[in-house]
Amino acid sequence: MGLLQDLKERILIGDGAMGTLLYSYGIDRCFEELNVSKPEEIKRIHKAYVEAGADIIQTNTYGANFIKLSRYGLEDETKKINQEAVRIARASSDGAYVLGTMGGIRTFNKNAYSLEEIKRSFREQLYLLLHEEPDGLLLETYYDLEEAREVLKIARKETELPIMLNVSMHEQGVLQDGTPLWEALRSIADLGADIAGINCRLGPYHMIEALTEVPIFRDAYLSVYPNSSLPSLEEGRLVYDTDDAYFRESAVQFRTQGARIIGGCCGTTPNHIRAMAEAVRGLSPVTEKEVKIRREEEVISVSNERTEPGLNEIAAQKRSIIVELDPPKKLNFDKFLQAAAELKETGIEALTLADNSLATPRISNAACGSLLKERLDIRSLVHITCRDRNIIGLQSHLMGLDTLGLTDILAITGDPSKIGDFPGATSVYDLTSFDLIRLIKQFNEGISLSGKPLGKKTNFSVAGAFNPNVRHLDKAVKRLEKKIECGADYFVSQPVYSEQQLIDIHHETKHLKTPVYIGIMPLTSSRNAEFIHHEIPGIKLSDSIREKMALAGEDKRKQKAEGLAIAKSLLDTACELFNGIYLITPFLRSDLTSELAAYIKQKDEKRADVYLH
Template identity: 80%
Template sequence: MGLLEDIKSKTLIADGAMGTLLYSYGIDRCFEELNVSKPDEVKRIHEAYVKAGADIIQTNTYGANFIKLSRYGLEDETKQINEKAVRLARSAAHSAYVLGTLGGIRTFNKNKYSLDDIKRSFREQLYLLLNEEPDGLLLETYYDLEEAREVLKIARKETNLPIIVNVSMHEEGVLQDGTPLAEGLALLAGLGADVVGINCRLGPYHMIKALEEVPLLKDAYLSVYPNSSLPSLVEGRLVYETDDAYFRNSAVEFRNQGARIIGGCCGTTPNHIRAMAEAVKGLPPVTEKRVKTREKAAAAVQRERTEPALDELAKEKRSIIVELDPPKQLNFEKFLRAAKELKSAGIDALTLADNSLATPRISNVACGALLKERLDMRSLVHITCRDRNLIGLQSHLMGLDTLGLSDVLAITGDPSKIGDFPGATSVYDLTSFDLISLIKQFNEGLSYSGKPLGKKTNFSVAAAFNPNVRHIDKAVKRIEKKIDCGADYFISQPVYSEEQLIKIYEETKHLKTPIYIGIMPLTSSRNAEFIHNEIPGIKLSDAIREKMALAGSDKQKQAEEGLAIARSLLDAAYDLFNGIYLITPFLRSDLTAELTTYIHQKEKETTNVYHH
């Protein structure tokens, strides 16, 4: 009798955690490699689960794919690790079914690996496992529904063996992209999964509640593999604490919700599995259930903007934004005076960097809130991935929305090693691509976990564009990828060549997404030489460097020459780009205020010529 025949008439018990037990033995490295280096330890755990009453055991191959093994330098051992895993499980199984396990790869850093790379890695591991003839496949811990969907298609095409697909939830009853659990499981069943269910992250309580909203499926069975509990940190080690009696009672509840396969995930041990096996022994599987209907949340409202977004402005008219770095010292009044000068000059928004060059400054959120309160001035707040983890980024976005700051720039952020504290940790939980997608998900009223926020945010999202590269076509490809993630417009690094401005226009004119082109006035010959020699990707022409050198040490002449060069660049950019991004050097707001006035004067002259 095969697994699918067996499951028709009874509830099957699966095994529990492999890594938790190995970790408890003091082993803290690549668990999958132990199939080769410590096979007796792995086999002993398989046997313990079989002895505890498991009808199904899974191979120790959750992370035995090219991508995950390469983190340990073990990618060349992918074949040996997977082959050995199936043979070990088979030698310990006796009458238990052996499932070849393939774990999800995508985490919250969704863009770290392309879907093509994931599928390539999955195919390799799939073929290795299938060659060893397991009784079925277990695809587990898929937070990303798109990934689960795509790899399931591959597996179903390659084999007729039973396939179990377990997705994982951050929040009870909803998947990471906001898809209700019941809908996601039905989708996977429709793609050919024989058993669909949930595993990891949550314990029995939340998994039972989630399953209460999932109906029995016509073409697939349900499975559930809970964690033993939420972990606690004890002396630097993660510890799970749940007694066996709790799991015994939970197993009956899982069975009552229609689960035909019940196992365990992180923190579970043979004792948990034994308790569940004893609890459901002799109980017939459920064939009918009453499904709870999730109360529909009130439709998420979105606060209306009282002013056009900056991308809309750049489509409608000449728009000028100016970057002014928040102060490094607690002297906000000086910054406020500079901002007031720029507002008087007629800028559309002040852009506020997020600890630029990895140097601590007054919070740009505080600056933005005070500018709004004191000057009724609009801010474009930069958000870096460097300083905040996924929790902090979401809290940050919620705070920005609460303060009514709706214009943001999503960037990776300069690495901390270049700043004042080179030993500080750079977080980078997300890439700039991921952050753009997250902000857009907030605009749909959903947190990263898929949990409703109660209202929709209304962020207009800018992204960075560096045209100062050898192959600008590659930079444009990054732009296009960011547009796919949801970027509304772009602001560029400073450009110091009229020829480069024309090249940028030609390479990007097919895009409908506006670009604010960056112009930063030079302040001295030393400043010019620093930018030319030490800022990656930016090269000044010999003519520009010579002009700045000829200004000598006279600060007034230096400023005048820097402004003259900037005006020439603005003349070249004027007819090519509606968006102008002026970068203020060294808090010299007088320079960017003068350039703003120059642009407005140019607009008046152009309008007068047109009307005449």
């Protein structure tokens, strides 16, 4: 009798965590490599689960694909690791079904690997496992539904063996893209999964609650592999702590919800599996159940509606000037407010507030933006880096910005921490700038990264960073196109110091419908010019510019005059080609950017007069 035939008549018990037991033995390295170096350890764990009552065991190949093995320098061992895994499991099975296991790769960072890379890696592992003739396949821990669907299509095309696919939820009842669990499982069944279910991340309680909303499908069986509990951190080690009796009770409830395969994920041991096997022994599968209808949390329409057009909308229609003013490094806020007030008088659209630029601690730009709004009625474009906050902090920060009514955001990766005041500090980079843009747009739909409703929709307008100071400008523009796909509304460029470069940028970006704010930053001295030329990646100043700044010597008035003259010359070209101008204030020298903003206004007024007459 085969696996699917068995499932028609009874509930089957899956095994528990492989990694948890290996970790408890003091092994903290690539678990899949142990198929080759310590096969007896793997065999012992398989046997322990079979003796505990597991009808199904999975091969120790969750991360045995090219992408994950390459993290350990083991990519050349992919074939041997997968081959040995199936052979070890088969030798240990004692009649239990052996499923070839393949784990998901994407988490919340969808850009870490392209879908094509994932599919290529999946195909290789799939062929290796199928060659060893397992009883079926287990695709597990898929947080990303798109990835799950794509690899399932590949597997279903290549084999008629039973396929079980388990997705993972960040939050009860929904996947991270907001798809309801029942809908995700239905789509998996429609694509040919014989068994559709859930595993990892959550313990029995939340999985049972989530399954109350999932119907019993007629064309696919339901599987569930919960974690033993939420983990705690004890002396630097993750520890799971749930007693066997709780799992015994949970198994009965899983059966009530229609589960045909019940196993365990992180933190589960043979004791948990034994308890569940004993609990459902002799019980027939449930074929009918009452499905709980989810009551969606009300998503309120945007409460803080914009009272002004987006910066992208302004730049699409007319001249728009934004000015960067770095938040202070010290707690004396008065000088910053004075500079902001001076810039406001020039009629700029907004102040852009960097997020600890050059990895140097500054007053929170959210606090600055809130005070500027309250005291000076100035609009702020708040930068957010991926460097300083994990996904928890990023979501909290976005919620805070929405609460403060700060709705203009520039999403950037952020300078690495090693260049700042604390070179030993950790750079987080949970998300890329592409992911952050996507997350912000997801907030605009009222959905958090975990897929749960936020209670209201935000109304963020999001800018992307543009670095034109690269060898191949066309590749930089390709990045812009990718950011547009993620949801970027407009772009803000790094400073440009060449009229010809401005012309080239216009030529390469004129097909984009999203506006570009061109960065212009006045030079303050010869040393400043030399630093930018030699130490800022990608920016090279012409010999003539460097010579002009050098001729100004140490005379501060000459330095200012020359720096402004160079910037105005650049603006003459930039204003002919772009509506959006981004003036970058060096060293809080608001007098420089104020004069440049006034210069742009005067140019536009003269042009308007000529046009009218």
